[in-house]
Amino acid sequence: MHDAAGNAVDLSVQLGGLTLKNPVLVASGTFGYGREFAGFFDLGLLGGVMVKGISLEPWEGNPLPRMVETPAGMLNAIGLQNPGVEHYLKHDLPFLRSYDTRIIVNVIGRTVEEYARVVARIEAEDGADAYELNISCPNVKEGGIAFGSDPAMAAQVVAAVRAETERPVIPKLSPNVTSVAAVAAACREAGADAVSLVNTFLAMAIDVDAERPILANGFGGLSGPAIRPIAVRMVWEVYREVDLPIIGMGGIMTARDALEFILAGASAVAVGTANFVNPYAAVEVLRGIEDAVRRRGPLAEMIGRAHRR
Amino acid sequence: MAERYRLEILDHREVAPGHWEMLLPRVGGLRDAEPGQFVSVLCRTGESWDPLLRRPFSIYRAEEDAFSFLYRVAGRGTRQLSRARAGETLDLVGPLGRGFWYRDLVPGSRVALVGGGVGVPPLFFLSQRLLEAGAVPEIYAGFASARQAVALDRWQRLGLAPQVATDDGTLGYRGVVTELLERRLAGEGLQRIYACGPRPMLREVARLAGAWGIPCQVAMEEWMACGAGVCLSCVIKVEDDASPGGRWMRVCREGPVFDGAKVVWNRA
Numbered sequence: 001m002h003d004a005a006g007n008a009v010d011l012s013v014q015l016g017g018l019t020l021k022n023p024v025l026v027a028s029g030t031f032g033y034g035r036e037f038a039g040f041f042d043l044g045l046l047g048g049v050m051v052k053g054i055s056l057e058p059w060e061g062n063p064l065p066r067m068v069e070t071p072a073g074m075l076n077a078i079g080l081q082n083p084g085v086e087h088y089l090k091h092d093l094p095f096l097r098s099y100d101t102r103i104i105v106n107v108i109g110r111t112v113e114e115y116a117r118v119v120a121r122i123e124a125e126d127g128a129d130a131y132e133l134n135i136s137c138p139n140v141k142e143g144g145i146a147f148g149s150d151p152a153m154a155a156q157v158v159a160a161v162r163a164e165t166e167r168p169v170i171p172k173l174s175p176n177v178t179s180v181a182a183v184a185a186a187c188r189e190a191g192a193d194a195v196s197l198v199n200t201f202l203a204m205a206i207d208v209d210a211e212r213p214i215l216a217n218g219f220g221g222l223s224g225p226a227i228r229p230i231a232v233r234m235v236w237e238v239y240r241e242v243d244l245p246i247i248g249m250g251g252i253m254t255a256r257d258a259l260e261f262i263l264a265g266a267s268a269v270a271v272g273t274a275n276f277v278n279p280y281a282a283v284e285v286l287r288g289i290e291d292a293v294r295r296r297g298p299l300a301e302m303i304g305r306a307h308r309r
Numbered sequence: 310m311a312e313r314y315r316l317e318i319l320d321h322r323e324v325a326p327g328h329w330e331m332l333l334p335r336v337g338g339l340r341d342a343e344p345g346q347f348v349s350v351l352c353r354t355g356e357s358w359d360p361l362l363r364r365p366f367s368i369y370r371a372e373e374d375a376f377s378f379l380y381r382v383a384g385r386g387t388r389q390l391s392r393a394r395a396g397e398t399l400d401l402v403g404p405l406g407r408g409f410w411y412r413d414l415v416p417g418s419r420v421a422l423v424g425g426g427v428g429v430p431p432l433f434f435l436s437q438r439l440l441e442a443g444a445v446p447e448i449y450a451g452f453a454s455a456r457q458a459v460a461l462d463r464w465q466r467l468g469l470a471p472q473v474a475t476d477d478g479t480l481g482y483r484g485v486v487t488e489l490l491e492r493r494l495a496g497e498g499l500q501r502i503y504a505c506g507p508r509p510m511l512r513e514v515a516r517l518a519g520a521w522g523i524p525c526q527v528a529m530e531e532w533m534a535c536g537a538g539v540c541l542s543c544v545i546k547v548e549d550d551a552s553p554g555g556r557w558m559r560v561c562r563e564g565p566v567f568d569g570a571k572v573v574w575n576r577a
Binding site for chain 2: 029030031032036037039040052060061064065066067068069071072073074076078081224225253273275276277278279280
């Protein structure tokens with residue numbers, strides 16, 4: 001990155017032991033394993049790719065309908081369909097490794113042990129730069145949100161994974177709790193290096209003509225611009241109460257949206273649902289942040305600055 | 310290769326009550342679009358994020374410098390889209406998906422194109438290509454009533470005479486289009502069937518094709534969020550050699566056109 005005079009603009013960020021060349025990531029579940037977007041832009045532009053959640057064995061996912069649009073947002077209940085860790089290591093990792101970007105593997109499990117085993121397997125193949133622990137998916141009955149809605153359970157998952165790896169461990173927290181800061185604090189005690197804030201909001205839509213839920217799963221996770229103000233508030237709270245780097249996400253469509261999260265306390269941001277709407281969204285967010293750093297000064301000083309005004 | 314384009318709307322008109330044809334310049338990778346492929350269109354205007362997601366539309370006509378898609382106003386996305394005017398800019402991504410395959414047909418092959426409702430227009434693009442390939446397309450088009458009958462004049466200009474069925478009998482045969490297909494199957498020489506339309510129609514076409522031992526391709530539709538293959542909203546069960554019971558395939562990526570004999574219809 002260079003400024004108008006050709007000088008380099010430093011966009012790098014430190015995320016508890018993980019160095020990103022810039023703070024723009026793509027959120028898990030909105031970018032697959034990168035392949036589909038590689039035709040639109042060079043994945044090496046990104047600070048990192050948070051790959052779609054990976055489990056020990058392949059997961060089938062939920063019946064259809066899995067998705068429905070809602071005002072300025074969407075509900076999904078995909079159910080973490082994925083081809084499993086061996087498929088990732090064989091087919092997706094070599095492809096992702098061919099790009100100059102960080103690979104943050106999103107890990108899912110039905111039990112604490114499953115999270116640890118997925119991480120152990122990936123460690124054996126050197127298959128990640130960091131791990132994001134999905135303890136907050138609202139769409140699966142076992143695992144997922146059950147771990148993320150209780151501080152002690154969340155800490156158990158973090159500790160189990162911590163024992164398997166030296167790489168950064170980043171639990172992705174659920175917003176569907178009374179105090180997200182309490183969960184973040186428990187994760188910190190258990191050895192987390194950073195937290196991702198936030199996963200989708202548990203929500204529902206009903207077909208008024210058919211008089212039944214639209215999603216086959218009944219509930220789904222709400223994402224998109226509709227959730228952004230709540231996500232920003234949660235980043236603000238965790239930044240204020242817990243000493244842990246934050247990856248902010250939730251309805252980021254533009255660079256200005258991303259700057260809200262950074263000013264609220266996020267060290268990095270993830271573009272999610274926007275990838276569905278605009279395949280170049282993450283790159284456009286990056287360009288906008290670069291521009292902001294050029295005008296406003298170092299990124300490190302911008303993180304959480306709204307707290308100090 | 311799919312890309313995002315911002316195109317000036319050349320023409321946009323209501324061709325039947327609630328049915329609109331959008332004409333756009335055919336530039337870049339859109340020149341390589343194949344029948345059955347689709348474009349993913351932003352239906353909102355200006356700064357609004359609502360409706361948030363793109364809508365997928367299959368290509369109806371592909372001329373030298375322009376192409377079009379035809380849609381029915383069915384919800385808030387298409388309602389907003391219908392307010393767009395010629396001269397305004399449309400944001401679309403495409404061409405997407407895997408279209409009909411036809412290059413393997415030998416000249417003179419007789420094929421049936423079976424469409425229902427707004428599934429009829431995408432078969433027009435296919436028939437253009439089939440004629441170029443020397444095949445002999447027979448068109449079977451079903452509509453709710455004569456008022457919703459679209460695309461027929463285009464075929465007539467090509468010298469083709471579509472056989473039409475309407476639910477209410479206001480145009481052509483009174484009944485469903487698959488009954489016309491069934492009658493045709495009793496005759497000789499049909500080498501392939503292509504179908505695009507509502508799920509129950511596709512299922513019946515696939516059943517008939519299977520009964521008569523004729524290969525059949527169906528263009529499937531499912532709610533999509535991304536259209537790019539990553540959200541896994543639009544999956545359907547399709548059989549392949551490794552998965553005799555069917556496995557998830559993405560309508561937006563492996564489809565929207567599938568072998569009708571391989572689709573697991575009991576989930577449909």
